[in-house]
Amino acid sequence: MLVSVYRYNPETDREPYMQDVEVAISEGKDLMVLDVLNLMKEKDQSLSYRRSCREGVCGSDGVNMNGKNGLACITPLSEVVTNGKLVVRPLPGLPVIRDLVVDMGVFYKQYQRIKPYLQNSSPAASQERLQSPEDRAKLDGLYECILCACCSTSCPSFWWNPNKFVGPSGLLQAYRFLADSRDDATEERLADLDDPFSVFRCRGIMNCVSVCPKGLNPTKAIGHIRDMLLSRAT
């Protein structure tokens, strides 16, 4: 199978280029994209990419495969390959460090900005802060995010304003804490998001929903934040 992979080594290459490699895959076998990258790395040790758990839990190997972001380790070839060709590029919109490795700094900066930890000013309970099963259920579909950045790097609003628009991943996390019955910093969290960029740059394109490898729905979470901001203001 023909694999076209994005190559860039800042120490030797003046600019990035696409390298076409023929990879031998036994007939009738459906490999994951990460397996193909591993086969390529056996031949060429200089090919660089991130990977760790190889089962869609760590979120390290987010890449762009035939135009769509996803985790290489849980994306089978049968799902992405068209016309017998696989094109692998780094996640779009972030600076490339080398080959498929991108600088996630701005993505983490936005994550840090939404204060992704429980804030509660009342004295801690003797054992733990309890939560009803109903309140706990509100966090389903939010807490599962593994921060792979597939969603934020597929979002045009994040491409144009990565320093100002929090992005789908950060906003999903923001709502995860806004929705948590044990968190009482709701007002501060909302006040920090009420500007024309942080939340409202979401134009409902929904690329985030279509690429999320965990099947989460950031657009829905952003809608909830918008509702909270609206009822706070009116």
Place this chain on the structure above:
Amino acid sequence: MVTNLLSYRRSGVADWIVQRFSALILAAYTIVMVVWLVVNGMELTFAQWQGFIGQTWMRIFTLLTILALASHAWIGLWTVATDYLKKRVIRVAFLGFVGVSLFGYVVWGIIILWGF
């Protein structure tokens, strides 16, 4: 919180509400105009136009629509400019041009509505 002085506003919610509210006004005005045109046919005289637009309620409704159009356009074009015009000089020049143009249209609209 992201602040941007050139926006002349700090609230994203306010933008969002103004954008939707002005869209409703524009839609209502469009419906009124289309219905009136359909009812009166396409062969219109100046007197008919003047008689229709010259009514007090229609003057106020038209002014409201012009203001809605100006604010809708400002928010929309400000958003487009901050997305796509990355060079500050170009963005400020473009927004300045948009602002002056919209102000001109509003003044021109008032002159037309109350000048005849």
